[in-house]
Amino acid sequence: MGTAQYDVISKGDGWAISHDGAVGIAYSTKEAAFEAAMSAASLAIRDGHEVIVCAPGREAGNGTALGAKDQSGNRLSG
DSSP states (O other), rough: OOEEEEEEEEEEEEEEEETTHHHHOBSSHHHHHHHHHHHHHHHHHHHHOOEEEHHHHHHHTSSSSOOOBOOOOOOOOO
């Protein structure tokens, strides 16, 4: 079996998962994208793949730990 790599990336005002060169749907927070990547990674492990999941730190995207903004567009701390 091969390696399945999932990268959480900034996409516009949100986040997405890049896998095998394809970028998926947008998520409103980095945390939501990470959870979706972990779900996909879990299925890949069941299929016998080696799995790599990468998520950027606070400095990526909009500069917050969770990668989210409140309804007025202000960064959420956390």
